[in-house]
Amino acid sequence: MAADSRAPVTVIGLGAMGSALARAFLAAGHPTTVWNRSPDKADDLVGQGAVRAATVADAMSAGNLIVICVLDYRAMREIIDSTGHSPADRVIVNLTSGTPGDARATAAWAQEQGMEYIDGAIMATPSMIGSEETLIFYGGPQEVYDAHADTLRSIAGAGTYLGEEPGLPSLYDVALLGLMWTTWAGFMHSAALLASEKVPAAAFLPYAQAWFEYVISPEVPNLATQVDTGAYPDNDSTLGMQTVAIEHLVEASRTQGVDPTLPEFLHARAEQAIRRGHAGDGFGAVFEVLRAPAAQ
Known part of the structure; x- marks a missing residue:
């Protein structure tokens, strides 16, 4: 003892x-x-x-x-x-x-x-x-x-x-809380899109859970390596390509009468990263904008 x-x-x-x-x-x-x-x-x-x-x-x-x-x-x-x-x-x-x-x-x-x-x-x-x-x-x-x-x-x-x-x-506290809140907000935005066509969240939930398990969570360690090394491989899906898809999310939100603020924020950051020369990099390059928003 x-x-x-x-x-x-x-x-x-x-x-x-x-x-x-x-x-x-x-x-x-x-x-x-x-x-x-x-x-x-x-x-x-x-x-x-x-x-x-x-x-x-x-x-x-x-x-x-x-x-x-x-x-x-x-x-x-x-x-x-x-x-x-x-x-x-x-x-x-x-x-x-x-x-x-x-x-x-x-x-x-x-x-x-x-x-x-x-x-x-x-x-x-x-x-x-x-x-x-x-x-x-x-x-x-x-x-x-x-x-x-x-x-x-x-x-x-x-x-x-x-x-x-x-x-x-x-710092760890607010970082973990930020991860929690932004993840929850992303899910609720997705649920709001489905709700605009009267699709209940329960019907969407199995696909969201599988998406988290097989696509989102496995990519987090890769993103951690990328932000630590400053190298953002595209993995066959460049930021330029993904920005077009994010624009579709923005437009769908507006069309469905859902608050577009979250995807608009994401689209603006992706475009800023592209202007800094990251169009051919992967999505992880958005970190450079979040880390230093005023950089040229």
């Missing part, structure tokens, strides 16, 4: 996610202190064995490791600043959602306060916290993460340390 497997933990912020974090620490046997602006949010956790801190200062003094999950980075800093003076030996693990810029600025702020800082991004819903499959990304000083990794495994068995850069967890 690791030396810190029963280390005390303080959880600040008891919304749905913060409460789930506190429950997971309790379930793993960690003495857990909790604090929330609305004290009654702690009632159930206290019934499960948590200690309710009367003030933020009391919460910060209860142990070395402080896990924070609140509305945003500004709220997080205001809560810590409200103590007037934070113990210099505290380690902040901030699991509040934000941007890479927020994370970097907060890491610098924590350093000014004399506190160690780890930024994290939770890729899960509250009900998934504590599972071996739950993924949380972490970034910050290696030695600080290593010192508390065993404790943090109580909330996510699949915790992943990304390196010293504190902005990387947020």
